[in-house]
Amino acid sequence: MHDFIDHNLLARLSALPLESRQAMIGSVAGKHRSPHRGSSVEFAEYRKYVPGDDTRRLDWKAFARSDRFYIKEFEADTNLRAYFVVDSSGSMNFASGETDTKIQYARRIAASLSYLLVKQGDAAGLSVCNDKIHLEIPPSRSASQLQHIFNSLGELEPKGETGLVEALHTVAEKIKQRALVVILSDLFCDPEELGDALQHLRYRKHDIAIFHLLDRQEIDFAFDRPHRFVDLEDNSTLVAEPNLIVDEYHAALNEYLTKVEAKAHDAQADYQRIVTDQDYEAILSDFLTNRLR
Structure with a gap:
């Protein structure tokens, strides 16, 4: 001992x-922010919808305000x-x-x-x-x-x-x-x-x-x-x-x-x-x- x-x-x-103070890049799923976008619970930003995007991530409230399709992006987690x-x-x-x-x-x-x-x-x-x-x-x-x-x-x-x-x-x-x-x-x-x-x-x-x-x-x-x-x-x-x-x-x-x-x-x-x-x-x-x- x-x-x-x-x-x-x-x-x-x-x-x-x-916790890390900045985005990390790891080889397995973890609890730290990554510079890559993913689908964890922490919102990152909006981007315009492009064909092929997952429609489940469309923000309909943003569509109602702007009459345009936007995708919600979230911070990906890493180790x-x-x-x-x-x-x-x-x-x-x-x-x-x-x-x-x-x-x-x-x-x-x-x-x-x-x-x-x-x-x-x-x-x-x-x-x-x-x-x-x-x-x-x-x-x-x-x-x-x-x-x-x-x-x-x-x-x-x-x-x-x-x-x-x-x-x-x-x-x-x-x-x-x-x-x-x-x-x-x-x-x-x-x-x-x-x-x-x-x-x-x-x-x-x-x-x-x-x-x-x-x-x-x-x-x-x-x-x-x-x-x-x-x-x-x-x-x-x-x-x-x-x-x-x-x-x-x-x-x-x-x-x-x-x-x-x-x-x-x-x-x-x-x-x-x-x-x-x-x-x-x-x-x-x-x-x-x-x-x-």
Whole structure:
């Protein structure tokens, strides 16, 4: 049993579907909007009748108003493919106090959302990256897929430098059909390069969701004596007096966070900034609720 899976939490969240924010293209009937027209219950638009159309879909009220024949078109429903892109670079192994490490928090979110997707008949897959993509599990709707994803998440050992930007470009090129791409990372990369990768995903018509994971100590920078800081990605060190640099640190942090959020919004991504001492059930509940049509 993996400690990042809470079955009671999953039971509580199961009442909330995970919906795409845009039309999807799938291989089986499902509950998500498709760019193709069909005959589900949600009205899309009218179009003029042409010979061969199903006369049962004629709108007689429109005919009475205009003396012309119009066909009602509805949104076709389809299934959803989701790709979870998990950053396993060294910085994801950081935690202060008794909170989860960032990678543990990412495990909880990815595992929970994967479970909910497969339970509702959709497909979940996993890509893990540090300096490059080193694990890829193609999306599937099978029950055995969940165990594969859970086992892979449990075996993650964060190390090395981040290759998130390159991984996102790779994912954008590899996914041929539009999908939900869920990114779980501390986003320690250049905001301009990250923005380019997000735009690549947007250009390929993917629905992007970002969980930006940060530790409370990274936000507050609350130190009361000199410290030796170690970069968990390249192992470089820096000795500093926090009281002398705290204002400069917060200014740089705020500039970075503002740029990252702006790049996410420019790509129409669903951006969630999370501090790892927050209740992840509340985070997931808000995420699912905000996506309901």
